Amino acid sequence: MLPPRGEGAAGDWAIQQALETAWPTDLSASDERWLLAAGRALLRADAAGVGRGQWPEVFPGSGRGLAPAFSAARFRVQAAIARRDxxxxxxxxxxxxxxxxxxxxxxxxxxxxxxxxRTASTKGASSWVPQPRT
Structure with missing residues (x-):
């Protein structure tokens, strides 16, 4: 059961549990950790403008004063999962x-x-690259 809207941070755990139950994990632990950290950082950059320089391929020309849509001080990720697509x-x-x-x-x-x-480099290592939002 999901918490009611407006529950605040107290309801975040229930949302996280609902996501994990609905979509069982199917990535390696290291890929999942990396994708979750990247996803949170990318969302914060997109919504609150924090760290856009870390994602130049997603936010080209981010130094031109693009105002964020959301307050960085009043932004939080309530729950997140990373899964195969x-x-x-x-x-x-x-x-x-x-x-x-x-x-x-x-x-x-x-x-x-x-x-x-996921992209592979010439040295055999791979990395995850964010895709443009459509």
Whole structure:
């Protein structure tokens, strides 16, 4: 059972448990950890403008004063999971988050899916690359 909207951080655990129950893990622990950290950072950069320089391929020209849509101080990820997206070289990070927009309206239970593709380097190492949002 999910907590009621507006429950605040007290309800985040229940949301996390619901996500994990609905979508059993199918990635290695290291891939899942990396994708979760990257997904949280990418969402924070997108929504609150924090750390956009870390993602130049996603936010080209981010130094041009693009105002964030949400307050960094009133932004939090409530729950997140990373799972395969149909193929071993594709993954999706599913995030549930809360934030206050520039107009001062707070809302929780917002949902964002971020997609990543695994790429191989010439040295045999692989990395996950965020895909453009469509």
């Amino acid at each position: 149909g193929r071993p070289d594709r993954a999706v990070v599913h995030l549930v988050w809360a934030g206050t927009d520039r107009g001062g309206t707070y809302s929780d239970g917002r949902i964002t899916d971020l997609y990543f593709t």
